[in-house]
Amino acid sequence: MIQLKGIQKQYGTGAAQVTALKHIDLTVNKGEIFGIIGHSGAGKSTLIRTINLLERPSAGQVLIDGVDMTALGTGRLQEERRTIGMIFQHFNLLTSDTVAENIAFPLRLAGQSKAQVAARVQELIGLVGLDGHGDKYPSQLSGGQKQRVGIARALATNPKVLLCDEATSALDPQTTQSILSLLLSINKELQITIVLITHEMQVIRSICDRVAVIDGGEIVEAGPVTDVFLKPQHPTTQEFVAQVEGNLNESLTVKNYAAGERTMIRITYIGEQTYEPVLFETMSGCNVPFVILQGTVSRLKETPYGQLVLELRGAEPEAIRAVELLRSRGLDVEVLRHG
Numbered sequence: 001m002i003q004l005k006g007i008q009k010q011y012g013t014g015a016a017q018v019t020a021l022k023h024i025d026l027t028v029n030k031g032e033i034f035g036i037i038g039h040s041g042a043g044k045s046t047l048i049r050t051i052n053l054l055e056r057p058s059a060g061q062v063l064i065d066g067v068d069m070t071a072l073g074t075g076r077l078q079e080e081r082r083t084i085g086m087i088f089q090h091f092n093l094l095t096s097d098t099v100a101e102n103i104a105f106p107l108r109l110a111g112q113s114k115a116q117v118a119a120r121v122q123e124l125i126g127l128v129g130l131d132g133h134g135d136k137y138p139s140q141l142s143g144g145q146k147q148r149v150g151i152a153r154a155l156a157t158n159p160k161v162l163l164c165d166e167a168t169s170a171l172d173p174q175t176t177q178s179i180l181s182l183l184l185s186i187n188k189e190l191q192i193t194i195v196l197i198t199h200e201m202q203v204i205r206s207i208c209d210r211v212a213v214i215d216g217g218e219i220v221e222a223g224p225v226t227d228v229f230l231k232p233q234h235p236t237t238q239e240f241v242a243q244v245e246g247n248l249n250e251s252l253t254v255k256n257y258a259a260g261e262r263t264m265i266r267i268t269y270i271g272e273q274t275y276e277p278v279l280f281e282t283m284s285g286c287n288v289p290f291v292i293l294q295g296t297v298s299r300l301k302e303t304p305y306g307q308l309v310l311e312l313r314g315a316e317p318e319a320i321r322a323v324e325l326l327r328s329r330g331l332d333v334e335v336l337r338h339g
């Protein structure tokens, strides 16, 4: 488990001082994939780099499985760091070394024998899907393949935590998805806790269990992805959700329909409900015409969900009855607007 307690970080001094992190309290549970999302300059890189103390906080504690990293001397800190792997946006590979040599690097540093290193490198090359590429140089690889080398190198010493610093931001959407799938399978099969930072909600939606939204050096919203994504509270979170859901295009509503006879509602359903004909069954029983103004059916990690914005057309009492019927079927219904 990772605990950040009262983390603050200032860069520089005097008039030039920048406060990058204000007062961060955060817990990442063992075995989960935790995402931190924020705009450029929000403090994401500073925050993730405080976890392995690449960036030393100005105040606060970083506890990993109860060990206070901020209180360790250089020797013990280096030892603890071996239990935390890290991958980077621009891969940070040694360009004059082959794939196999790059992956071997941390194993050599850890003092392993040639035979041990060779066996482990082969195993890692297979794990990340780079069989046959061991003798190539980074310049001969695609961006996705370079990140696979970065992942293999980060996993070499069997870390319990993997930190991902914008690991897919330099990749195209298809390659991003393949790297995210690899991270998900590593998390599942090796039970490694993953902390990632990103500015893309798609990354959070695909693989994270929980998410924290950072803005101006503060966590403004945090929780399970299903809660934060489906019911974003803070304006910054709402902006990020709109990246993948789109903004509701209200111009789609029929302007000349009688005022007072339009009710806009948002229906959210999650899990098995996604595959049930609840909307059809309910609405065919209450004789309220409706149009769908916006709709998404997708997945949050492995959980199916749907969100539909409907405009009900009819007098208010009928619309209210339809809303009540939908709620009685277990759907989450918000009334966005009457009239």
Ligand SMILES: Nc1ncnc2c1ncn2[C@@H]1O[C@H](COP(=O)(O)OP(=O)(O)OP(=O)(O)O)[C@@H](O)[C@H]1O
Pocket: 011, 012, 018, 019, 020, 038, 039, 040, 041, 042, 043, 044, 045, 046, 047, 199
């Ligand atoms: N070494 C540094 N010296 C001074 N200021 C810094 C330093 N590193 C970061 N900052 C400042 O701290 C704030 C947070 O930066 P940080 O890089 O953590 O944000 P970020 O969310 O990762 O942004 P990006 O996505 O653009 O990398 C910014 O105002 C940045 O200018």
